[in-house]
Amino acid sequence: MRTTAIRQKLHQFIDNAEEKRVKAIFTLLEDEITQGEWEYTDEFKKELDNRHTHYKSGGEMVSAADANKQIRKLLTTKKKK
Template sequence: MTIEIIRERLHNYLKVADDKKIAAIYTLLEDDILEQIAWWGDNAFVEELNKEYTGWESGDTKGYTIEETEQIITELKSKRQSS
């Protein structure tokens, strides 16, 4: 079974599981979940964000507007569907 299938099955299960099971699963994974959420505690990641922001602010790094990003995503989805 591929990871993609496992992710989909877990996602679907979480939609319908009873509250007690959801709470138990969360308890098992809580530390991992909180670690993923607390990106600001990852000094290397924050440093990289600051570097990118400084580059964007000075004009040395290209940035994209929300509209540009949405257009790029739409084009990529269209290409994927036509393949």
């Protein structure tokens, strides 16, 4: 069975399972679920530090509004292709 099929079956099971079963499944996987939520790789942390240093030293930044414009433009261009 393919991973996508397994995921679909798990989703269906969890969506329809009794509350106590959902809680039991969560208890089994809780450490894995919560542990992965906020762990960043060392490479990612280094990149965040570099960007913060760049910002604090007066480096050029893109505003949220400008970033959204750029994203919309890219998405519009991609849809046309």
